[in-house]
Amino acid sequence: MVLRTPRQISWMRFKRNKAAVISGLVALFFILSAFLAPLITKLVGVNPTTTYTKALTQYGMPDGPWGGISLAHPLGVEPGAGRDLLALLLYGSRISFTVALITSVASIGLGMLIGITAGYFRGRVDAVIGRFSDFILAFPSTFMIVALSLPLVQRVEALHVAKDNGARIVVLIIFFVVFGWPGFARLVRSQALSMRERDFVMAAQALGASNWRIITKEILPNLWPTAIVFLSLSLPGFLSAEATFSFLGVGVQAPSATWGLVLSDAVTYWQTDPAYLIIPSAMLVIIVLALNLMGDGVRDALDPKADSR
Amino acid sequence: MLKYVTKRLAYTLIVLVLVSLTVFIIFNFLPIDPARLTCGKSCFPALIEANRHRLGLDVPWWEQWIRFMHGLVAGRNYAEGSAALHCGAPSFGYSFNQHSCVTTIIGQAFPVTFGLAIGSFFLWIVLGVTLGVVAARFKGRLADRLATAFVLIGTSLPTFISGILILLFVALKFNLLNPIEMGMWHSPFTDPFGYFKEFIFPCITLALAYAASYTRFTRSNVIETSSEDFIRTAKAKGLSNKVILRKHTLRAALSPIITIAGLDFAGLLGGAIITEGIFNLPGLGRLSLKAVLIDYDLPVILATTLLAAAFVVVANLLVDIAYAYIDPRVRVG
Numbered sequence: 001m002v003l004r005t006p007r008q009i010s011w012m013r014f015k016r017n018k019a020a021v022i023s024g025l026v027a028l029f030f031i032l033s034a035f036l037a038p039l040i041t042k043l044v045g046v047n048p049t050t051t052y053t054k055a056l057t058q059y060g061m062p063d064g065p066w067g068g069i070s071l072a073h074p075l076g077v078e079p080g081a082g083r084d085l086l087a088l089l090l091y092g093s094r095i096s097f098t099v100a101l102i103t104s105v106a107s108i109g110l111g112m113l114i115g116i117t118a119g120y121f122r123g124r125v126d127a128v129i130g131r132f133s134d135f136i137l138a139f140p141s142t143f144m145i146v147a148l149s150l151p152l153v154q155r156v157e158a159l160h161v162a163k164d165n166g167a168r169i170v171v172l173i174i175f176f177v178v179f180g181w182p183g184f185a186r187l188v189r190s191q192a193l194s195m196r197e198r199d200f201v202m203a204a205q206a207l208g209a210s211n212w213r214i215i216t217k218e219i220l221p222n223l224w225p226t227a228i229v230f231l232s233l234s235l236p237g238f239l240s241a242e243a244t245f246s247f248l249g250v251g252v253q254a255p256s257a258t259w260g261l262v263l264s265d266a267v268t269y270w271q272t273d274p275a276y277l278i279i280p281s282a283m284l285v286i287i288v289l290a291l292n293l294m295g296d297g298v299r300d301a302l303d304p305k306a307d308s309r
Numbered sequence: 310m311l312k313y314v315t316k317r318l319a320y321t322l323i324v325l326v327l328v329s330l331t332v333f334i335i336f337n338f339l340p341i342d343p344a345r346l347t348c349g350k351s352c353f354p355a356l357i358e359a360n361r362h363r364l365g366l367d368v369p370w371w372e373q374w375i376r377f378m379h380g381l382v383a384g385r386n387y388a389e390g391s392a393a394l395h396c397g398a399p400s401f402g403y404s405f406n407q408h409s410c411v412t413t414i415i416g417q418a419f420p421v422t423f424g425l426a427i428g429s430f431f432l433w434i435v436l437g438v439t440l441g442v443v444a445a446r447f448k449g450r451l452a453d454r455l456a457t458a459f460v461l462i463g464t465s466l467p468t469f470i471s472g473i474l475i476l477l478f479v480a481l482k483f484n485l486l487n488p489i490e491m492g493m494w495h496s497p498f499t500d501p502f503g504y505f506k507e508f509i510f511p512c513i514t515l516a517l518a519y520a521a522s523y524t525r526f527t528r529s530n531v532i533e534t535s536s537e538d539f540i541r542t543a544k545a546k547g548l549s550n551k552v553i554l555r556k557h558t559l560r561a562a563l564s565p566i567i568t569i570a571g572l573d574f575a576g577l578l579g580g581a582i583i584t585e586g587i588f589n590l591p592g593l594g595r596l597s598l599k600a601v602l603i604d605y606d607l608p609v610i611l612a613t614t615l616l617a618a619a620f621v622v623v624a625n626l627l628v629d630i631a632y633a634y635i636d637p638r639v640r641v642g
Contacts, residue, residue, distance in 0.1 A: 140617035240467035
């Protein structure tokens with residue numbers, strides 16, 4: 001009889017799920033290549049700011065079929081300016097991944113803190129927090145982000161915290177976190193509520209442990225699986241949200257090039273250079289799909305009772 | 310029941326007031342001067358101040374809020390003398406940039422948003438529930454796998470990508486939509502075909518994402534309900550599978566879906582920014598997007614934001630009341 005820790009059991013379950021493993025590898029590949037963007041572009045011999053006018057025809061369109069795909073430009077070049085699409089997307093995905101990761105971790109942290117507080121202390125504290133998160137959810141988040149990002153970016157710039165795209169990223173992250181934490185807080189609250197009735201918490205209370213100790217040493221460790229599942233399922237959501245807002249023109253702006261920005265530029269070339277539209281959208285869909293599949297796998301592995309899809 | 314409804318009603322009113330107050334405070338502390346935005350390049354300080362007074366922007370924010378709330382109930386007058394203007398109740402303010410009462414502007418945009426919301430609502434409910442039920446009945450078989458694939462793709466495809474792909478590679482590629490006519494208003498009564506052509510693609514775009522999550526939800530609900538004791542009882546008394554599904558399983562499995570559907574529909578009534586933006590539909594979503602990106606038309610932005618919030622809050626109230634009606638336990642707790 002081999003004894004296994006819960007972690008080993010979960011890992012075994014995840015390994016057995018082929019779709020999850022493959023999509024995990026795909027996601028890892030995308031994240032690593034975003035992380036290693038400077039190295040990869042150097043190896044290929046391209047640069048995100050150089051305009052390769054030689055790869056364009058005299059009309060400013062990519063020379064050659066499929067958006068000018070060649071050895072020198074593996075994904076082709078951008079029509080008009082002639083920047084290398086691979087380099088653009090690699091550097092753009094760094095922004096997108098950073099935004100998605102920071103927002104996911106921050107909303108989970110905030111949601112965890114608030115959710116535990118509500119679930120552990122119950123009563124009036126719980127009621128106030130519950131009403132407050134209802135109140136936050138009453139705001140139309142897309143409208144608020146579209147309406148407020150422009151002036152708030154000016155405000156952030158005036159505070160000299162960050163400039164241009166830095167400020168836009170800061171504002172986007174703040175918005176995502178403000179509207180992102182209530183969902184996770186609710187989940188944590190209900191778990192903390194049931195956990196505080198469990199024997200091990202009662203034992204700790206009987207031994208005279210402080211509330212702080214019970215929360216950090218008894219309850220928190222049991223919430224990690226929930227947090228990891230939520231993280232892996234919210235990453236793709238925030239990733240496509242970032243792309244959506246930069247597509248709408250309220251996120252990151254040129255000269256940076258995230259997926260959303262490249263796509264909003266590509267729409268104008270859809271007839272003359274469809275590859276320029278299809279390659280970035282396919283990449284975005286693949287990465288979101290991979291992250292979603294991996295997230296489902298993580299959930300099934302950590303929480304087998306949860307309904308599988 | 311009456312006590313519960315009054316309590317919920319009062320709570321909703323408080324939330325609405327708080328939301329409008331918050332929005333007012335946020336917009337008031339923005340580094341943007343709405344009076345400055347009322348005149349273009351050839352502007353001088355006296356004109357800005359005159360406009361500030363005419364639009365009632367020269368009083369503190371809380372007084373502006375009181376005037377706004379009063380205007381909602383009783384209509385509102387702007388400026389005096391020959392330049393006097395009146396916006397009838399419910400007045401959402403006056404857009405200086407468009408020289409029109411905001412209520413009028415919203416009144417033009419709302420039917421478009423409503424058409425989009427109701428069209429996609431029907432599409433996604435029919436598609437999502439049907440696929441979900443089929444997937445649950447043939448669990449683990451080919452139909453279930455296809456439905457799962459649809460769920461994955463539907464939830465992974467951001468709306469703006471499915472929107473541009475449908476617009477460019479279906480509607481425009483096959484000349485199903487005329488790019489010049491896009492964004493024009495076709496009345497469903499005088500030009501039903503034009504109306505249909507204008508709305509079918511955005512409805513499909515919007516419905517795709519929702520249908521995917523409804524398929525997932527329906528499937529898991531039906532599977533869960535099928536293992537309940539009352540279904541076993543129904544089987545034991547010899548009812549056919551069809552009858553069990555129709556009379557017992559679906560009834561129990563679909564009631565939570567109705568709740569979510571109500572909330573989703575209300576969320577769309579405020580305007581679908583992305584879809585309307587891509588298909589150039591002149592609804593509330595495009596209205597606010599344009600108001601932000603073109604001239605930061607603050608009264609319009611304020612009104613659309615408040616309206617979208619109000620739809621969600623009121624829908625929450627209606628869903629809660631409906632739930633209390635169906636399930637008596639809610640009233641007590």
